[in-house]
Amino acid sequence: MMICQHFLIEPTKEQEEKLFYTLYLCRKLYNYTLDQRIKHYKEYGKGLTYEEQQNMLPKYKKEHPEYKAVQSQILQDVLRRLDRAYKNFFDKRAKYPKFKDKYHYTSITLPQSEAKRNFGKEGYVYIKNIGHIKIKAHRNFDPTKVKTINIKYHAGKWYINLSIEVEEEKEKTVIREKAIGIDKGINSIAATSDGELYSNPRWLQKSEKKLKKAQRQLSRKKKGSKNREKQKKRLAKLHEKVANQRRDYLHKISYNIVKHNDIICVEDLQVKNMMKNHKLAKSIANAGWGMLDKYLQYKAEREGKIFIKVNPAYTSQRCSGCGRIVEKDLSVRVHKCECGLEIDRDVNAAINVLYEGLRQLGITA
Known part of the structure; x- marks a missing residue:
């Protein structure tokens, strides 16, 4: 590897x-x-x-x-x-x-x-x-x-x-209790089937004012001038800081998840297609879903653990308690079902991701 x-x-x-x-x-x-x-x-x-x-x-x-x-x-x-x-x-x-x-x-x-x-x-x-x-x-x-x-x-x-x-580490004996499902989102970059929510620091949004100011200053500089070159470096450093913050945070999340679990199940999201939604594109890019998957996968493979992607269809709508479909839009953050289950919608989705991953592996949930 x-x-x-x-x-x-x-x-x-x-x-x-x-x-x-x-x-x-x-x-x-x-x-x-x-x-x-x-x-x-x-x-x-x-x-x-x-x-x-x-x-x-x-x-x-x-x-x-x-x-x-x-x-x-x-x-x-x-x-x-x-x-x-x-x-x-x-x-x-x-x-x-x-x-x-x-x-x-x-x-x-x-x-x-x-x-x-x-x-x-x-x-x-x-x-x-x-x-x-x-x-x-x-x-x-x-x-x-x-x-x-x-x-x-x-x-x-x-x-x-x-x-x-x-x-790669030699394949280990998988312990059922150490399996986890992960749902990726915008409010929380990752929600796990254990109920843990990894918040979204929104690095880009926090730096947006500085970036826009630096970009305006760059546009005013004469093309080919030394001042324009200096301003390009300043702007590049701001973008680099945001990218470094994102990488560092995602490395910490992926390390923690892989360290404590033997089976990691994630949604197989088509990020490129989702980026075509201009209202959500910036938030999706800033969250770094694809980067998180990449980090989880190579860390899992390096440690001899199982990483599996599952179809995300209905993971947010299906009740993890009884299997009933409970339709809700993105503004509804709590999953409530007739069976009595009331849980964070992202955690509910993560549990469904875990069930589907185990099903694909032939393991009884």
Whole structure:
């Protein structure tokens, strides 16, 4: 199983200049190969493949000697990145690939490199022609298990994402009492069948005034000016703070749930389709339902526990006590049934999610 660990890195001034130059050359190659594909299609009626462009790469490097300063694997990843963009377009997952400017090409990827963690909270990553870059490694990682390294520039800082292969725990004996159902919502990001409600801190809404003010200040700055560049960094830092708050909170929720349960049942919500509702899109995106599912799944797999998604149909309307359908709109927050059950509607839904998950696993509720 692959997991990703995210760290801050601290390149020296000289290393930072080399990283910026590498990004510039990678962006230039990306735009060149995109233009090459467009022209080839217009002339011959078919596009170029990754393999064909890879075979053309040595000739391009000979014609542009400045590319000797860039590791070959970084350049090959540029071609793979463009190939993925085309595949996403043809699979209708994204729009047609666009030419990149410096604001939209901010990372490089190395399929093989050297990353190590020393004693304490420091480590390093070695990149050919750039050197050993300091990593602020706040948690352990096994350098022998690192498969790919991604270095990204964002909001005035440099980050490293390590894709690490970890072994899954051997399957454990499932204890029925440690199964849980989870209902995702907007008022509560997650409600569990145990009756626990994880509140929604609404990070984006709390920061909205600051973000709008920063965005207005940016729009007033002259394009291409240094002041505009500075304001872009300020705005990016505000967005980064909101994203970090969301990730941290969801990691804590998922860790707590996986730690205390052996079976985790969640709703299989079609988040992309739900985002088409413009009245709820911002709230859904801010809640991070998809991110929570991802964190729960990889933590469960890592610990040898069971993670299962169930059909969300009628989980909110069905009574978890007697099975009767009790229709109610979103404004009704308490489930009341003729059978006498009175319970929070999200907890009622979480219990139904648990029952459906156990049914799929063939376990009697």
